[in-house]
Amino acid sequence: MEDWVELGTASTSTEAHLIRILLAREGITLRIDGAALSGALGELPIEMMQIRLWVHPLQLGKAQRLLESRTDNLPIWFCRHCAEENPGEFSVCWHCGHEMPEL
Numbered sequence: 001m002e003d004w005v006e007l008g009t010a011s012t013s014t015e016a017h018l019i020r021i022l023l024a025r026e027g028i029t030l031r032i033d034g035a036a037l038s039g040a041l042g043e044l045p046i047e048m049m050q051i052r053l054w055v056h057p058l059q060l061g062k063a064q065r066l067l068e069s070r071t072d073n074l075p076i077w078f079c080r081h082c083a084e085e086n087p088g089e090f091s092v093c094w095h096c097g098h099e100m101p102e103l
């Protein structure tokens with residue numbers, strides 16, 4: 001088995017998914033513990049659990065830098081198609097793939 005190191009925690013499954021996508025774009029595999037539960041329960045607002053994020057030790061440094069650079073400089077936006085929240089650096093909705101609405 002490979003070893004994994006904890007990168008941090010996410011407070012919602014949405015945040016965990018966003019981080020996973022962000023890291024995946026840089027070739028980093030993120031393992032998420034705890035997200036399956038809230039995903040399985042669908043729309044119930046029980047996302048108060050802590051979701052733990054794990055990466056491979058060799059990718060930890062890069063992943064940490066990516067998260068640190070994930071600033072709030074760019075405003076979040078909401079998808080017109082599915083109403084999901086997206087970070088500003090995304091040009092398409094992480095959830096449904098729709099493009100960011102033009103201003």
Ligand SMILES: [Zn+2]
Pocket residue numbers: 079080081082083084093094095096097098
């Ligand atoms: Zn969407």
